[in-house]
Amino acid sequence: MELGTVAGPLEGIKVVELAGIGPSPYACMLLADLGADVLRLERGSPEAPAESSWDVLNRSRPSVSVDLKNPGGRDLVLELCEQADVLIEGFRPGVTERLGLGPQDVWNRNPRLVYGRMTGFGQDGPLSQMAGHDINYIAISGALWPVGRAGDPPVPPLNLVGDFGGGALFLAFGVLAAVLSARRTGEGQVVDAAMVDGSASMMAMTHSFLNAGFWTEQRGSNILDTGAHFYEVYETSDGRYVAVGAIEAKFYLLLVTGLGLDPAQLPAQMDRATWPSMKERFARIFAAKTRDEWTEIFSDVDACVTPVLSPLEAVRHPYNTARDVFDVDGPNQPQPAPRFSKTPGRIASAPQVPGSGTREGLLSWGIDLSRQESLREMGALG
Numbered sequence: 001m002e003l004g005t006v007a008g009p010l011e012g013i014k015v016v017e018l019a020g021i022g023p024s025p026y027a028c029m030l031l032a033d034l035g036a037d038v039l040r041l042e043r044g045s046p047e048a049p050a051e052s053s054w055d056v057l058n059r060s061r062p063s064v065s066v067d068l069k070n071p072g073g074r075d076l077v078l079e080l081c082e083q084a085d086v087l088i089e090g091f092r093p094g095v096t097e098r099l100g101l102g103p104q105d106v107w108n109r110n111p112r113l114v115y116g117r118m119t120g121f122g123q124d125g126p127l128s129q130m131a132g133h134d135i136n137y138i139a140i141s142g143a144l145w146p147v148g149r150a151g152d153p154p155v156p157p158l159n160l161v162g163d164f165g166g167g168a169l170f171l172a173f174g175v176l177a178a179v180l181s182a183r184r185t186g187e188g189q190v191v192d193a194a195m196v197d198g199s200a201s202m203m204a205m206t207h208s209f210l211n212a213g214f215w216t217e218q219r220g221s222n223i224l225d226t227g228a229h230f231y232e233v234y235e236t237s238d239g240r241y242v243a244v245g246a247i248e249a250k251f252y253l254l255l256v257t258g259l260g261l262d263p264a265q266l267p268a269q270m271d272r273a274t275w276p277s278m279k280e281r282f283a284r285i286f287a288a289k290t291r292d293e294w295t296e297i298f299s300d301v302d303a304c305v306t307p308v309l310s311p312l313e314a315v316r317h318p319y320n321t322a323r324d325v326f327d328v329d330g331p332n333q334p335q336p337a338p339r340f341s342k343t344p345g346r347i348a349s350a351p352q353v354p355g356s357g358t359r360e361g362l363l364s365w366g367i368d369l370s371r372q373e374s375l376r377e378m379g380a381l382g
Contacts, residue, residue: 007035007343008033008034008035008036008340008343008344008345008346009034009035009340009343009345010031010034010035010036010176011035011036011343012037013031013035013036013037013085013086013179014036014037014038014039014083014084014085014086014365015028015031015032015036015037015038015039015084015085015086015087015088016039016041016077016080016081016084016086016087016088017038017039017040017041017061017087017088018041018042018068018077018087018088018089018090018091018096018101019040019041019042019043019063019354020089020090020091020118021090022057022090022134022159022163022164022167022168023090023118023162023163023164023167023168023171023195024088024089024090024118024168024171025040025055025057025058025090026057026163026164026168027088027116027118027167027168027169027171027172027175028040028061028088029056029057029058029059029060029061030168030169030172030336031086031172031175031176032059032060032061032348033059033060033336033345033346033347033348034336034340034345035343035345037364038060038061039061039062039064039080039361039364039365040058040061040062040063040064040357040361041064041066041068041077041080042063042064042065042066042354042355043065043067043354043355043382044063044065044353044354044355044356044358044382045065045354045355045382046065046355046358046359046372046376046381046382047355047382048063048065048353048354048355048356048358049353049356050352050353050356050357051352051353051356052330052331052350052351052352052353053350053351053352053353053354054331054351055351056331056333056334056351057351058351058352059333059347059348059349059350059351060346060347060348060349061348061349061357061361062349062352062357062358062360062361062364063352063353063354063355063356063357063358063361064355064357064358064361064362064381065354065355065358065381065382066380066381066382067379067380067381067382068099068101069099070378070379070380071378071380072375072378072379072380073375073379073380073381074099074100074101075380076367076375076380077101078100078101078105078106078109079109079367080365080367081106081109081110081113082109082110083110083365083366084110084113085112085113085114085179085182086113086114086115086116086175086178086179087106087113087114087115087116088116088117088118088171088175089101089115089116089117089118090117090118090119092119092128092129093117093119093122093123093124093128093129094129103115103190107188110188111186111187111188112182112183112186112187112188113182113188114175114178114179114182114188114189114191115188115189115190115191116171116174116175116178116191116193117190117191117192117193118167118168118171118193119192119193119194119195120132120133120136120137120162120167120194120195120196121137121140121194121195121196122192122194122196122197123190123192123194127140133159133162133163134156134159134161134162134163134195135156135159135162137162137166137167137194137195137196137199138156138157138161138162138166138195138196138199139154140196141162141166141195141196141197141199141200141203142200142203143161143162143166143199143200143202143203144156144161145217145219146206146217146219146222146225147219147225148219148220148225149219149220149226150218150219150220150221150226150227151220152219152220154219161199161202162195162198162199163195165198165199165202166195166196166197166198166199166200166201166202167193167195167198169198170193170197170198170201171191171193174191174193175191178191209222221272223247227272227275228247228275228279229275229278229279229281229282230244230245230246230247230252230255230269231244231245231246231247232244232279232282233308234282234283234286234287235283235286235287236286236287236289236290236291236293236294237287237288237289237290238290238291238292240290240291240307240308241291241307241308242286242291242294242295242305242306242307242308243305243306243307243308244282244303244304244305245304245305246303246304246305247304249269250302251302251303251304252269254301254302254303255303255304255305258297258298258301258303258305259282259285259286260285261285266278291307291308292307294307295307312332314326315328315332327347330350333347335347355381355382358372358381358382359372
């Protein structure tokens with residue numbers, strides 16, 4: 001079979017998504033890209049035009065307009081949950097319970113359902129009801145503090161660490177683990193995916209280094225936080241940058257040789273006292289050539305030197321085009337990941353205008369047109 005016609009590895013898993021923003025739709029995008037049948041329920045109009053939306057996070061699944069505060073809308077969600085494996089929501093703790101859509105409400109209909117909950121601070125604890133964003137969650141987990149240069153404040157790493165790494169990926173991982181458990185035991189459970197928890201877990205190696213006395217909390221003084229001259233970003237003569245990550249001795253040897261330096265005349269790589277002066281020396285050397293000139297010099301050398309690409313440059317980079325990392329047939333967007341040899345994922349559809357998939361989406365889950373008309377008349381759809 002050709003790519004795109006093969007069912008993804010999650011074929012047969014059905015997910016009800018109570019639409020949110022950021023990490024919960026990204027988790028649902030990941031599941032949908034890999035073949036899960038995800039029905040996105042959100043505010044919108046069932047009369048919305050069937051056209052593409054700009055929001056890549058909402059791709060690969062239909063957008064169904066449902067008013068969760070309408071009794072008919074609530075009952076529709078409970079009915080859909082009867083045939084679902086997973087429900088995913090990203091509201092503050094207690095919101096779905098007040099709507100009559102909490103875990104016990106859906107378990108009364110389907111005890112095997114896995115209830116995935118995406119929050120920043122978790123379902124309980126002193127901060128559970130507090131508003132926040134990625135920057136706040138990774139601040140609490142300890143993941144923000146080490147990111148930055150010596151003498152400078154911490155630098156927020158976009159919203160990659162909390163929202164997407166510590167949030168969406170842990171939610172997707174958690175609900176799939178719980179689905180396996182439910183199929184074995186017949187019982188669903190709540191997956192409490194808090195971004196504080198996930199981003200704290202991602203700091204496991206840093207805590208290992210701290211335990212061993214190998215890491216200091218002085219920002220910008222360690223191997224991986226720009227303290228070392230061999231793990232750094234350097235500006236080139238054209239105002240662009242190269243990334244250097246030559247940690248291992250064999251890679252470091254190739255790095256300094258490529259820079260035109262004599263290894264015998266240099267201090268020991270791990271002599272921390274010399275890292276600042278070596279960084280200045282490296283900076284002067286890298287500033288003498290363009291980014292692309294350095295890329296060419298190190299193109300066939302295992303010195304762990306790569307160009308720093310902007311997001312738009314990355315779409316056109318030969319490595320990424322050779323492996324089809326991005327889909328460029330319409331708006332630029334990353335392809336599904338990871339890759340599977342027998343059941344590849346695919347972008348099933350473009351992201352939809354909210355509500356524009358109501359008719360087809362509900363039909364695919366067994367809600368016929370006459371029932372849809374009845375729901376529309378009672379104000380449950382939209």
